[in-house]
Amino acid sequence: MASCARRDLRDAVHRLVDVGMTESDISRVLGVKRLAVWKLLVRAPQIVPDGFADATAYGICERYSAGYIDGDELARQLSRWEFAPMQWAGSLVEDVGPVEGTFSSEMGQALRDGLIDGELYELVLNAQQP
Structure with a gap:
């Protein structure tokens, strides 16, 4: 369960960056250090095919x-x-x-x-x- 949530968070952070939020904005909204946001961003988001719950x-x-x-x-x-x-x-x-x-x-x-x-x-x- 934790790995699902971690992947979902990583993918959400990538989407927020894609719409123009900065790492600082995201860290403030999530209440985490900017380093934690950066660590999520260095891992590429997974592409989940349409009609499926996950990428694998x-x-x-x-x-x-x-x-x-x-x-x-x-x-x-x-x-x-x-x-x-x-x-x-x-x-x-x-x-x-x-x-x-x-x-x-x-x-x-x-x-x-x-x-x-x-x-x-x-x-x-x-x-x-x-």
């Missing part, structure tokens, strides 16, 4: 776990999510390791971190099958 599948799972979206909405969003293709190492014994953005890296990590359960994992996996 893992982030959508975080929002589900935090109670921002329900299981039906999670399933709807992730059944339409375009995961990165799996990488083939050329050998069944050679492992390329986790590749960022693939189903197994994003959803596997969400499952391991307890953000989703096995039932939701299987539901999304089945929705991804052609």
Whole structure:
């Protein structure tokens, strides 16, 4: 939940700068030091695709776990999510390791971190099958 709020705050601070607010103005409004605002600004905002709750599948799972979206909405969003293709190492014994953005890296990590359960994992996996 804290990571969702942190991303939302970072993205909001970027939007405030985009509309002309200075770091000093933002720090005064938020009641934080200017350095805290600067730290938020050095990280690029994430682009959240239209119709999705977050910029990554893992982030959508975080929002589900935090109670921002329900299981039906999670399933709807992730059944339409375009995961990165799996990488083939050329050998069944050679492992390329986790590749960022693939189903197994994003959803596997969400499952391991307890953000989703096995039932939701299987539901999304089945929705991804052609």
